[in-house]
Every structure is written in structure tokens, then in C-alpha cells.
Amino acid sequence: MTAEDPIVTVRALNHWFGSGDARKQALENITLQLPRGSFTVLMGPSGSGKTTLLTLIGCLRSVQDGSVRLLGHELNGADDHALTRLRQRLGFIFQAHNLHESLTALQNVMMGVQVRPGVSDALASQAAARALGLVGLSDRMDYLPANLSGGQKQRVAVARALAGNPALVLADEPTAALDKDSAADVVDLLKRLGTERGTTTLLVTHDTRILDRADRILTLEDGRIVSVAGTG
Amino acid sequence: MTRLLQRLLGRLPIGWLQLTHKRGRFAAALSGVAFANVLVFVQLGLMNAMGAATLKPYGFFQADIMISASDANALSDGGNVARQWMLQALADPDVVEGMGLFVGNVPWDRGDRDITFTTFGIDPARPAFVAPGVIEDLHLLQVQGAAILDRLARGLPREEAAAIRSQTPRSFETQGRTLTAIGTFAGGGGFGGDGFMMLSDQTFLSLFPARSSAAPDHILLRLRPGADVAATITRLRGLISDKSLRIRSYADAGAEDLRYQQTQRPTGVIFGFGVLIGVLVGLVIVYQVLSADVADHLREYATFKAMGYGPRFFLGIVTEEALVLGVLGFLPGLVIGTAILTLMAAVTTLPLTMTAGMAVTVFMGTVVFSTLSGIIATRRLAAADPADLF
Numbered sequence: 137m138t139a140e141d142p143i144v145t146v147r148a149l150n151h152w153f154g155s156g157d158a159r160k161q162a163l164e165n166i167t168l169q170l171p172r173g174s175f176t177v178l179m180g181p182s183g184s185g186k187t188t189l190l191t192l193i194g195c196l197r198s199v200q201d202g203s204v205r206l207l208g209h210e211l212n213g214a215d216d217h218a219l220t221r222l223r224q225r226l227g228f229i230f231q232a233h234n235l236h237e238s239l240t241a242l243q244n245v246m247m248g249v250q251v252r253p254g255v256s257d258a259l260a261s262q263a264a265a266r267a268l269g270l271v272g273l274s275d276r277m278d279y280l281p282a283n284l285s286g287g288q289k290q291r292v293a294v295a296r297a298l299a300g301n302p303a304l305v306l307a308d309e310p311t312a313a314l315d316k317d318s319a320a321d322v323v324d325l326l327k328r329l330g331t332e333r334g335t336t337t338l339l340v341t342h343d344t345r346i347l348d349r350a351d352r353i354l355t356l357e358d359g360r361i362v363s364v365a366g367t368g
Numbered sequence: 369m370t371r372l373l374q375r376l377l378g379r380l381p382i383g384w385l386q387l388t389h390k391r392g393r394f395a396a397a398l399s400g401v402a403f404a405n406v407l408v409f410v411q412l413g414l415m416n417a418m419g420a421a422t423l424k425p426y427g428f429f430q431a432d433i434m435i436s437a438s439d440a441n442a443l444s445d446g447g448n449v450a451r452q453w454m455l456q457a458l459a460d461p462d463v464v465e466g467m468g469l470f471v472g473n474v475p476w477d478r479g480d481r482d483i484t485f486t487t488f489g490i491d492p493a494r495p496a497f498v499a500p501g502v503i504e505d506l507h508l509l510q511v512q513g514a515a516i517l518d519r520l521a522r523g524l525p526r527e528e529a530a531a532i533r534s535q536t537p538r539s540f541e542t543q544g545r546t547l548t549a550i551g552t553f554a555g556g557g558g559f560g561g562d563g564f565m566m567l568s569d570q571t572f573l574s575l576f577p578a579r580s581s582a583a584p585d586h587i588l589l590r591l592r593p594g595a596d597v598a599a600t601i602t603r604l605r606g607l608i609s610d611k612s613l614r615i616r617s618y619a620d621a622g623a624e625d626l627r628y629q630q631t632q633r634p635t636g637v638i639f640g641f642g643v644l645i646g647v648l649v650g651l652v653i654v655y656q657v658l659s660a661d662v663a664d665h666l667r668e669y670a671t672f673k674a675m676g677y678g679p680r681f682f683l684g685i686v687t688e689e690a691l692v693l694g695v696l697g698f699l700p701g702l703v704i705g706t707a708i709l710t711l712m713a714a715v716t717t718l719p720l721t722m723t724a725g726m727a728v729t730v731f732m733g734t735v736v737f738s739t740l741s742g743i744i745a746t747r748r749l750a751a752a753d754p755a756d757l758f
Contacts, residue, residue, distance in 0.1 A: 223674060230671070234668060234670075238388075246380060250379060
């Protein structure tokens with residue numbers, strides 16, 4: 137895989153849920169590319185297939201039909217072990233923070249670094265502290281999630297996704313729980329990482345406040361891409 | 369502790385942090401494991417005590433071969449053996465000496481409570497059959513009515529026992545006869561009696577008029593030094609025409625008695641089940657704690673799965689939790705178990721002690737079964753689907 141190759145290439149992707157008469161197509165003939173360092177927003181009404189697409193690209197579901205190439209690896213036919221290894225190179229930001237209640241902010245972020253083999257505690261701690269600094273939580277490193285506000289928890293979750301310097305960040309409504317300024321900070325941070333580190337971001341959102349920052353906006357309806365706006 | 373575990377594991381001790389995060393639940397879990405340990409310790413202590421009490425009287429004597437009736441599963445069980453078979457056995461060139469051993473229970477009515485002695489009638493003229501150091505003045509038993517009492521017998525005050533000497537004998541009535549205790553030896557209470565008593569065979573028979581000197585309970589045989597016990601037993605089986613008799617080495621007789629007590633007698637079976645129930649209680653408690661813990665953290669586990677953590681990582685967390693519960697629950701279990709056994713020993717005079725072997729066995733069992741519970745609990749992790757997080 138060269139530096140110019142897209143991080144993600146999706147071709148003729150179809151996906152169904154259920155079986156028999158209850159079988160329903162969630163994605164239909166999806167084709168797209170996510171260039172390195174790009175910031176792509178995925179929009180669409182509920183049930184349009186956004187989350188399904190995100191989970192397929194994020195190696196959280198098996199590809200049934202079509203092709204998804206992630207970081208140079210074909211996901212169609214890949215085994216669980218290969219998918220798990222690939223996930224270690226991704227950063228996930230969920231709508232809910234999903235922080236571990238018994239771990240401090242620093243320890244939660246360390247988990248995002250230590251998932252890669254051979255990373256020492258000291259290195260993970262340094263990277264986690266740096267990531268918490270990026271989201272403005274240097275003074276909350278030893279706090280348990282219960283002692284953080286909703287916005288602070290979400291920023292810890294963002295730091296956890298970014299601390300391992302992932303090639304691709306997959307974010308599902310990451311700004312839903314944040315106020316306007318915090319949401320702008322998070323999106324600006326993801327944009328900046330794309331420029332500085334070449335981190336690619338695919339972000340699912342209904343938040344129209346952040347659309348002006350996207351390189352490209354994909355709109356899904358009934359499992360199909362109905363519009364592509366922007367460049368890249 | 370967190371730093372120590374972090375160094376040992378080479379990663380954040382998530383299991384430990386998870387357990388200690390909810391201290392009330394953690395304390396309850398440890399109490400449960402400790403309780404299971406106490407159950408096992410008490411039952412094992414009773415089983416060991418039963419074993420020690422069973423083998424104790426075998427230690428009073430020394431012999432190479434013991435001949436018993438077919439139904440004599442224990443020292444004080446079963447029918448009699450005709451003395452003629454002892455005379456027959458003495459015809460074997462390797463058998464140098466034989467002695468009839470009489471066994472019966474003799475009560476001593478002390479007013480406030482009875483003391484029941486498991487009583488042995490022996491031939492005082494054959495001291496070679498008594499183990500060295502057990503009885504010092506065996507020859508004194510030749511006096512009709514003389515008895516040597518167990519100074520550790522349950523219900524016999526220690527100071528009273530200490531005062532019993534040949535110079536200051538203690539007489540007492542039993543079964544319409546007067547016995548005179550002229551000395552003591554160290555026995556101890558068992559499950560079948562409060563202690564032991566040694567009499568001459570003649571004194572024994574005077575207490576049991578229905579018994580005959582021609583039919584002791586067991587026959588003990590001593591062989592010449594260097595004789596092959598197994599070969600002699602084989603020859604004796606050919607020599608003695610009553611094929612129903614149990615002819616076995618003295619050591620085997622003790623082992624068979626022990627096996628009988630542990631596997632055939634209700635008490636042994638009950639103690640065995642007690643151990644099993646303790647183990648099952650511990651298994652269920654640890655499983656419940658870990659299973660509930662996994663269920664409580666499914667979303668976090670799913671997040672870790674999404675991040676790329678594999679099955680070994682989750683197995684490691686749950687195993688870590690199981691080991692923490694097992695090890696930390698064992699310690700109070702050991703302390704409480706020791707205290708209970710000590711208290712029970714003081715009350716019952718049974719040889720109830722916490723041995724290093726018991727402690728190690730229970731610790732290993734706790735670790736193994738806790739880990740097993742943890743492994744079973746990880747099956748619930750299958751429900752943690754990271755795709756559901758979106």
C-alpha cells in the first residue's frame with residue numbers, strides 16, 4: 137500500500153440483515169473511497185444504512201457481498217483474527233462514551249494505546265497524557281468517569297480513539313453530547329490530525345453545525361449513496 | 369497493590385480495579401469465598417480427624433499380620449476369630465509369636481457423665497506386641513482388675529488423670545466389677561469412644577462374661593526379622609482351613625479400616641459430601657460474582673473488543689478477578705477455619721487440626737476452582753457484540 141492509496145476502498149458493497157422472508161437489504165451497491173487524511177461526513181435518515189457501513193468498514197461485521205479494502209487488506213473473507221488485528225489500527229468514537237467506570241481518564245486512554253502489541257506502560261502513559269492534553273483534560277487525568285461531566289467523558293473517549301495514532305477514525309455522532317464550542321473543538325482536532333498526521337476520519341452525524349468542516353459529505357438513503365458533496 | 373499487579377501482569381490490572389471499584393460487592397464476594405473455604409476446612413478437618421482417630425489404636429500395637437473375621441471391617445467391628453487359628457499360624461516357620469486382641473466398649477459411670485472407653489484386652493506377658501513408648505508398666509496389668517487409662521480421654525479431668533499412678537491408683541466401678549487404674553497412656557477421644565483403656569485379657573474377660581478366651585476379636589502375629597510378610601500371608605491362607613478369615617498385613621488392616629470408615633460408614637460419606645458441597649458453594653459463588661461482573665461491564669468489554677482486544681485479553685481479566693477472589697478469600701477462610709477447628713478440638717478432644725497439607729490443598733483447590741468459574745463466566749462475553757455499540 138502506497139501513501140497515495142486510499143485508506144478505504146469500497147466497491148459494490150451489499151449487505152442484508154435477517155433471512156428468508158424477513159431478509160432486508162441494508163446496503164445496496166455502495167462504492168466509495170476515503171483518501172488518506174480526508175475528513176468525510178456520512179449523513180442520512182435513521183435506518184439509511186450509515187451505521188451498517190461504519191461497522192463494515194470498522195471490521196465489526198463480516199462483509200457479505202462486494203469488497204471493502206481497509207489499509208490494503210481485503211475484508212471480504214477475512215477471519216476474526218485478521219479483523220481484530222486490523223481494528224487495533226483504527227480509532228472508534230461512539231455516541232456514548234463507553235468509558236470503563238473503574239479506570240481513571242488516563243487509564244481509559246491508555247487502553248487505546250496498549251491494544252497494540254509491545255507497547256510498554258510508560259509509552260502508553262505518555263501517549264495517553266499527550267492525547268488528554270490535546271482534548272484539554274490534562275488536569276483531569278486521574279479522575280474516574282463518575283467524576284467527569286458528560287462533555288469531559290466524551291473528550292476522554294475522543295482522546296482514547298486518537299492516542300494510538302490510528303490510520304482511520306470512525307466516529308458515530310461524537311458531538312451529540314457536546315455543547316457547541318466543545319463540538320467544534322473535537323471536529324477541529326480531528327481535522328487538524330488529518331492535516332498533521334494523515335489521519336482519515338469517517339464521521340456519522342446529524343449535527344449540521346460541523347458540515348462546513350467536512351472535505352466531503354456522503355448522504356445515504358435506503359442503503360444507497362444518493363449524494364456526494366465536496367472534494368476528495 | 370495496583371502497581372504490583374500492573375508489574376506482574378504487564379498491563380493495567382483491570383480485573384482488580386473492577387473488583388475494588390465496588391467495595392461492598394467485593395467484600396461480599398470475599399466473604400462468600402471465605403465461607404466456602406471454611407466449609408471445606410471444617411469438613412476436611414473432620415475427615416482427617418476421623419482418619420487419625422481410626423488409625424490411632426493401630427499405633428498402640430505392633431505386629432506384622434492381623435487375622436480377623438470376615439465381617440471385621442474395623443478394629444472394633446465384626447465377629448471373633450477362633451484362637452486355634454493362632455496356634456495353626458504358629459506352625460509357620462516365620463511366625464514367632466501370636467496374641468489374641470480383645471476389643472470392647474467399657475463405660476465408666478462418673479455421675480455427671482459417662483466416659484466410654486474403647487477397651488483392649490491383651491496378654492501382658494507379650495510386651496513385644498505393644499508399640500514402644502505407649503505403655504511403660506505393662507506388667508502391672510497382670511494384676512487382676514488392673515487398668516491403664518487414656519489420660520487424654522474426653523471427660524476425664526487432666527489433673528485427675530495426672531494423679532493416677534501405680535503408687536496412687538484410682539478405683540472405679542464398671543459393669544458390676546471394680547477396676548483399678550494403675551497408670552495412664554496418651555490416647556485421645558475418637559468418634560466411637562471417649563478414649564481408650566488397656567486391660568489384661570483376663571480382666572477383659574471378667575468384664576464380658578459372655579466372651580471366651582478362645583475367641584478374641586483379632587489375632588496379631590509377629591514374624592521373625594527379615595521374613596517376607598506377603599509370602600507368609602499366602603502360606604497362612606493355605607494353612608488355615610477357615611477361608612472366610614481376613615489375613616492381611618497389619619499395615620493393610622489399618623488402611624482397610626480407614627477406607628471403610630471414609631467410604632462405607634455414614635460419617636465418612638457425610639464428611640466427603642461436606643467437602644464436595646463446600647467446593648460447589650465456592651464454585652457457584654465465584655461464578656455468580658464473575659458472571660454478574662461480566663454482565664455489568666458488557667458495554668465496556670464490547671468497547672474493548674471494538675478497539676481490537678482479543679479473547680485472551682478478556683480471559684485474562686476474568687481469570688485475574690477469579691484469582692484475586694480465590695487468593696484474598698482464602699486468607700480469611702484459613703484464619704476462621706483454623707479458629708473453628710481449634711475450638712472444636714478443644715470441645716470434642718478430637719484430633720482436629722489445620723495442617724499445612726490441608727491449607728495447601730484447599731488453596732490450590734480454591735485457585736483451580738475459582739479459575740474454572742472464571743473460564744465458565746467468560747462465556748457470557750459472547751454477548752458483548754461491538755457492532756451493537758453503534
